[in-house]
Amino acid sequence: MDKILRIDMGAEGGPKATVMDLGNYAGLGGRALTSAIISAEVPPLSHALGKENKLVIAPGMLSGTIAANSGRISIGCKSPLTGGIKESNAGGQASQTLAKLGYAAVVIEGKPSADSLYTIFLNKDGVKIQSDDSLKGLGNYDLVDKLQSVYEGKPCYISIGPAGEMMLSAASIACTDMECRPTRHAGRGGTGAVMGSKKVKAIILDDSGVSMRAPKDAEKFKEANKRWVDGLKKHPVTGEGLAAYGTNVLTNVLNEAGGYPTRNFSSGRFEGHTKISGESEAALETERGGNPTHGCHKGCIIRCSGIYNDKDGKYLTKQPEYETVWAHGGNCGIDDLDTIAMLDRLDDDYGLDTIEMGATIGVAMEAGLAKFGDGEAAINLIHQVGKGTDLGRILGSGAAVTGKVFGVERVPVVKGQALPAYDPRAVQGIGVTYATSTMGADHTAGYAVGSNILGIGGKTDPLSPVGQVELSRNLQIATAAVDSTGMCLFIAFAVLDQPETFQALIDMINAFYGLSLTGDDVAALGKSVLENERKFNISAGFSAAHDRLPAFFSNEELEPHNVKFRVTDQELDQVYNW
Amino acid sequence: MKNPTRFVQILSRIFQSGVFVNATLGVSIQELLENQLNLSKDFVDCNVATVFLNGKAVDKIDKAMVRKDCEIALSGAMPGFVGATMRRGGYYGTMRQAISYSDDGCLSSENEGLVRIKLYNSLIDPVGMSLAQHGFLITQKDWESLSGTDIKEMPVRELDTQNGKMYLLKI
Numbered sequence: 208m209d210k211i212l213r214i215d216m217g218a219e220g221g222p223k224a225t226v227m228d229l230g231n232y233a234g235l236g237g238r239a240l241t242s243a244i245i246s247a248e249v250p251p252l253s254h255a256l257g258k259e260n261k262l263v264i265a266p267g268m269l270s271g272t273i274a275a276n277s278g279r280i281s282i283g284c285k286s287p288l289t290g291g292i293k294e295s296n297a298g299g300q301a302s303q304t305l306a307k308l309g310y311a312a313v314v315i316e317g318k319p320s321a322d323s324l325y326t327i328f329l330n331k332d333g334v335k336i337q338s339d340d341s342l343k344g345l346g347n348y349d350l351v352d353k354l355q356s357v358y359e360g361k362p363c364y365i366s367i368g369p370a371g372e373m374m375l376s377a378a379s380i381a382c383t384d385m386e387c388r389p390t391r392h393a394g395r396g397g398t399g400a401v402m403g404s405k406k407v408k409a410i411i412l413d414d415s416g417v418s419m420r421a422p423k424d425a426e427k428f429k430e431a432n433k434r435w436v437d438g439l440k441k442h443p444v445t446g447e448g449l450a451a452y453g454t455n456v457l458t459n460v461l462n463e464a465g466g467y468p469t470r471n472f473s474s475g476r477f478e479g480h481t482k483i484s485g486e487s488e489a490a491l492e493t494e495r496g497g498n499p500t501h502g503c504h505k506g507c508i509i510r511c512s513g514i515y516n517d518k519d520g521k522y523l524t525k526q527p528e529y530e531t532v533w534a535h536g537g538n539c540g541i542d543d544l545d546t547i548a549m550l551d552r553l554d555d556d557y558g559l560d561t562i563e564m565g566a567t568i569g570v571a572m573e574a575g576l577a578k579f580g581d582g583e584a585a586i587n588l589i590h591q592v593g594k595g596t597d598l599g600r601i602l603g604s605g606a607a608v609t610g611k612v613f614g615v616e617r618v619p620v621v622k623g624q625a626l627p628a629y630d631p632r633a634v635q636g637i638g639v640t641y642a643t644s645t646m647g648a649d650h651t652a653g654y655a656v657g658s659n660i661l662g663i664g665g666k667t668d669p670l671s672p673v674g675q676v677e678l679s680r681n682l683q684i685a686t687a688a689v690d691s692t693g694m695c696l697f698i699a700f701a702v703l704d705q706p707e708t709f710q711a712l713i714d715m716i717n718a719f720y721g722l723s724l725t726g727d728d729v730a731a732l733g734k735s736v737l738e739n740e741r742k743f744n745i746s747a748g749f750s751a752a753h754d755r756l757p758a759f760f761s762n763e764e765l766e767p768h769n770v771k772f773r774v775t776d777q778e779l780d781q782v783y784n785w
Numbered sequence: 786m787k788n789p790t791r792f793v794q795i796l797s798r799i800f801q802s803g804v805f806v807n808a809t810l811g812v813s814i815q816e817l818l819e820n821q822l823n824l825s826k827d828f829v830d831c832n833v834a835t836v837f838l839n840g841k842a843v844d845k846i847d848k849a850m851v852r853k854d855c856e857i858a859l860s861g862a863m864p865g866f867v868g869a870t871m872r873r874g875g876y877y878g879t880m881r882q883a884i885s886y887s888d889d890g891c892l893s894s895e896n897e898g899l900v901r902i903k904l905y906n907s908l909i910d911p912v913g914m915s916l917a918q919h920g921f922l923i924t925q926k927d928w929e930s931l932s933g934t935d936i937k938e939m940p941v942r943e944l945d946t947q948n949g950k951m952y953l954l955k956i
């Protein structure tokens with residue numbers, strides 16, 4: 208990973224590829240690299256769909272190695288949904304493959320003047336960019352099928368569906384999984400719209416003839432990876448819990464806590480929770496010959512994903528994860544797993560963020576476009592988006608736009624991006640993260656990644672109100688650092704509970720790059736990522752007023768505990784004071 | 786029913802929504818789990834990671850008291866940030882302070898009564914088995930939802946309770 212591939216889609220005479228040294232970006236990977244490039248090279252006030260915006264695709268620092276769970280890819284740009292900086296990451300095969308091909312990043316720049324669609328093919332011999340209008344309008348599944356008949360071997364694909372071509376703000380970028388299905392999405396923030404604006408329909412990555420990346424100190428690396436794997440395997444969540452039920456295991460617990468946003472955040476409990484829980488989902492998948500325990504890329508040993516078959520035992524979609532089941536389920540009053548799985552399939556095919564679309568349909572239901580609980584109506588609304596009808600284009604622009612168009616007051620967004628599946632009135636600490644994250648409302652921005660072990664920000668008293676702000680800050684810093692490694696965030700539990708597993712992660716980075724980083728250096732990396740992102744957002748016009756939750760969280764009590772969001776504006780404004 | 790594992794599997798959905806147990810009141814959740822449901826201290830310490838009493842996250846199960854008509858939900862370790870905040874005594878517990886359990890000190894005048902127990906994820910099988918041995922009640926609606934399963938063939942006792950007609954299941 209010692210080079211950056213820049214592709215100018217607007218070059219005279221057609222797209223032009225240039226391979227460059229890393230230069231100032233040496234030593235960075237994943238989110239650290241995408242955010243460094245965007246904040247240094249994209250004018251913050253530029254239009255997100257204009258030629259000045261860039262789409263940066265970067266594997267993590269440990270991607271392409273034998274390190275377990277190191278295959279997350281970061282995709283960065285100025286977001287058409289939030290207007291701020293964006294890093295959205297995904298699993299699938301792309302990160303490992305791109306890293307093995309030696310690219311620290313692919314940067315797609317400029318904008319073609321013609322209306323043609325392009326594919327970009329990368330293998331060990333170089334880059335080929337071709338226009339191919341026969342791909343126009345294809346859903347991700349048909350697209351990948353078609354490309355598979357063209358490209359030999361077993362390449363993997365990064366692609367957009369019709370939503371990306373239409374440049375809708377909820378459009379995602381799909382990455383194919385181990386079975387070459389387009390099921391892993393960089394969903395948040397409209398990255399698919401930016402890829403669509405560059406007229407790139409698909410990137411084909413072929414790693415035939417290349418080997419795994421070699422560490423500087425192979426013995427030390429192997430030994431650290433062994434400790435890493437042992438740590439992940441022995442922990443009850445990463446070793447067993449996630450494999451058995453996937454992330455949807457959270458449905459029952461959030462519901463019990465009264466923090467499960469139901470019917471567009473109007474209450475904290477959903478009466479149909481046991482029908483759509485992870486426990487019920489896993490049982491149904493097993494009964495239908497699917498599989499509740501499956502990795503999204505080679506080298507994942509946690510395997511939180513799965514295969515969801517329809518009533519006839521035929522593949523329908525990957526196992527919808529917690530946020531998707533919530534967004535299309537409880538948030539829309541829908542308690543039928545088959546309906547939710549179909550919505551997930553359609554989102555993946557049209558290329559849409561499941562969280563944004565679920566929240567949008569919740570807002571649309573509140574506006575009276577459909578009744579809460581009407582699964583067929585929800586499916587129809589997603590089809591409208593895929594077909595690009597006038598209504599569909601409004602919905603595909605996300606919850607904030609839909610709320611404005613239909614005059615809905617209760618619109619759950621921060622910086623224009625929909626809130627995920629945890630009500631901040633019940634879990635106030637996550638409200639701090641939703642409000643202040645550089646990304647807009649994002650549950651992964653402040654993940655439990657062992658900030659206590661890192662000791663970022665010194666020792667805080669977690670029981671003081673100020674502690675919530677400090678914890679959120681520390682979590683966001685630690686998350687930014689992990690997002691740069693290429694590690695899946697679900698490693699968090701093992702890292703949180705087992706200091707020796709966290710040490711194994713640092714030892715792997717050190718052995719691979721010949722470094723001697725400490726926990727403090729990792730914290731410094733996380734801080735620098737957030738500082739880059741924050742600087743960009745301020746220059747793009749964001750102020751303290753954007754670091755707030757919608758007013759209804761402070762005004763409306765959430766049943767059953769009748770709680771409101773109580774963290775003050777002054778406290779929120781302390782998050783970035785370090 | 787000959788196969789207790791199958792018994793627990795069939796009841797998985799009902800365990801998630803909650804079954805009723807006749808319990809000694811005025812004791813802690815820890816005592817209920819260990820002394821009445823016969824779960825070992827080790828099992829409770831290592832596996833019962835997240836506990837709710839009437840929907841509020843409990844940090845100290847030896848201080849949270851079992852009262853008449855209360856609802857207790859038990860879960861194994863949960864993934865993710867919010868999973869970490871819900872854990873009893875967890876470092877991130879402050880982030881869900883608004884829904885943390887605090888004892889109101891009220892004492893129950895009765896010694897025995899029904900409490901509702903909900904089981905989630907990795908605890909459905911092992912705790913479900915303990916409940917099956919101890920005996921528990923399910924509502925008429927839940928009983929009817931079992932039609933077509935082997936459980937319907939089991940001999941059960943039908944009871945009239947303050948919560949309406951209920952069915953006592955025991956293996």
Ligand code: SF4
Pocket residue numbers: 276298299501502503504507508509510511512695696697
């Ligand atoms: S734990 Fe889940 S999300 Fe993470 S890499 Fe494995 S399958 Fe993908």
